[in-house]
Amino acid sequence: MRDLLRDERAWAAALILLAALLPAVAPLTDSPAAVPLATRIAILALAASSLNLILGHGGLVSFGHAAYVGLGAYAVGILHAHHLSGDPLLGLVPGTNDPLILLPAAVLAGGVGAAVIGALSLRTSGVGFIMITLAFAQMLFFLFVSLKAYGGDDGLAVRRVAPLLGLNLRDPATMLWLALGVLAAWLVLMDRIARSRFGRVIAGVRQGEGRMAALGVRTYPYKLAAFVIAGMGAALAGALLAIGTRFVSPEMMHWTRSGELMVMVILGGLGTLVGPVLGAAALVGLEDRLAGVTEHWQVVLGPVLVAVALFARGGIVGGLRRLAGWRRRVPVALPAGGPTPRGAAPDA
C-alpha cells in the first residue's frame, strides 16, 4: 500500500478515475460547469505534460509551446472549414469533420511544425533557445492573425464535428471522457519514455551535455525527436480544445499561453509524471475560482506563484513528497546537496 502511495502512476490513475466520475456527481451538487472545467484541465494537462518532456526531462526551455497547441487546433479548424465550404484545401485536400481524421491530422501538423522549428532552434542553447522558440511561436501567431480566409483575429467556429465511433462529442460528459482517455494514454507513453533508453538520454541532456559528449552521444537527434513528440502531444491537446470548445483562434498561440503551460509544469513539478496534471488543475482551478471573485484575479495568482517558486521547490509533487516523507528519487529540483543516502531508496 505504501508503495502504491509512492508511485506517481497510481496517483495519475486515481486522479483520472475520480475525474471520470464527475458527470455522475456534478448534477447532484448542482455544479454543471464542473464537467467542462474538468475537460479543460484534462486537455491542458496533456499540453503541459508534452511540454514537460522537453522542459522537465530535457531541461530545454521552450517558450513557444502554445504554437503547437494552435497548430493542432487550426488543423481541425481549417479542415472543418473546408468541409463546410466544400472546396478542398489548396485545391487538393478535401475538408472533413470526422474526428478519426481530424485528430491524426492535428498530430501530424504539430509534428511537422515542431520538426521544422526544432531543427533550427535546437542548434542554439540557453537564452538563445528560449528566444528563438518564442520568436517562431510569435511568427505563427501573427501568421494566423493575418489569415483572413480562416477568420484572422476572430478565429473559426468548429460547429459540426461528426461523432467519434458513435460517441457524440457535443455531450460534455463524452467530451470529458475522451479527454481523460487521451490524457491517460499519453501519460502511459510519457512514463514509458521517461524510463527508456531514449528518456535517459533526454535526462542526460538536462544533467550535462558535456558528460553526454564524453560518452560519445550526439544529443541533437534525440533532442529533436523529443521536441517533435512534445509538439505532437501539444497539437493533440489543441485539436481536443478545438473540438471541445468548438472554436479556434490565434489567441490560443499567444505567448502568454506558452507562459501558462510553463507555469503549469513548474508549479506541478518539473520532470514528474503527475506534476503537469496537478499544475494544470491548480492553475485552471485557481483561475476559475478567482475569476468569480474579481476580474483582477491575476493580482492574486501572481503572489501564489511566487510563493510556490520560493517555498515549494519541486512544485506540488515535490511538496507532497516532502509532506508524505516519500523516499522515491526526485529527478529534478532536489534541494541543494541532493537527498541524504538514507532518503534515497532503490527504484525497484
Place this chain on the structure above:
Amino acid sequence: MPEPVLALRGLVKRFGGLTATDGLTLEVRPGEVHALIGPNGAGKTTAIAQVTGEVAPDAGDVLLLGERVTRLSVAARARRGLARTFQVTRLLDDETAEGNAAMAVQARAGHAFRFLRDAARDPRLTGPAREALARVGLPPARWTIPAAALSHGERKALELAVALAARPRVLVLDEPMAGLGAGESPRMTEVLRGLKGAIPILLVEHDMDAVFALADRVSVLANGRLIATGTPAAIRADPAVRAAYLSEDEAA
C-alpha cells in the same frame, strides 16, 4: 615497435601571446600507462583538451588507433574508443551510480531510439554497468544512490567506472587522485594498477607517489614543451626535470 594507440604529433595551441602547447609529440603504446606531468601552468590541461577534442589545435595532429581524429568532435572521438575522466567530476547528478555507468554502456550499444522498455531493468545495460562499478570497488550498497549524494571519493571512483563501462580502447585520466583523502589515494592507485596492461592509459596526475607507482613511462611538460620522456627512474634522475620543478619551488 607496435603502433601507438594514441599519438600526438607536433601539437601547437596558442591563446593570444601565450603558447600553451608548443610542438607536443607524445605516444601512448598498447598496454602502457603513460603519465603526463609538469608544474602548474605547464599546459597539461590544454594538452588533454586537444586529445579529447574540446580544444582544436592550431597545428599538429591527434591520432587515435592510427586514425587522424584532429578535426573530430568530442563525441566522435568517444565513439572511436576514447574514454576520459574529468579533474572536476562531471556526472549525471540525478542518476544513480548504476544509472551513470549504464548510460555509458548504452552509449556504446548504439542508438537510443528505444522508447518503451524500462532501461533500469534491462540486464544488457545493468550487467556491464554493475561489473564496472565492482571493478572500481564501489560497494553495491552505494549503486542505487544518486551521483549527487555520493562523497567526493566515490564520485571519482564512479567516473572511472563510467569510463570503464564504455569499454574504451584508450583511457585518459585527468587527475584521478585530485582531492582524495589519505586512505582513498592508495585505493585508487590499486584500482588503476588493476587496469595496467588491459587498457592503455594516459594519466595526468599531480600525485607523484601515484605516478611513479603506476607509470611505465613518464613525459614531463614545462611551458607547453615536452622536456623529457622516459621510464620513471630516468625521469627522476633527469636534471632538466629537476630544474623545471625546482624553478616552480623557487617561484612558490
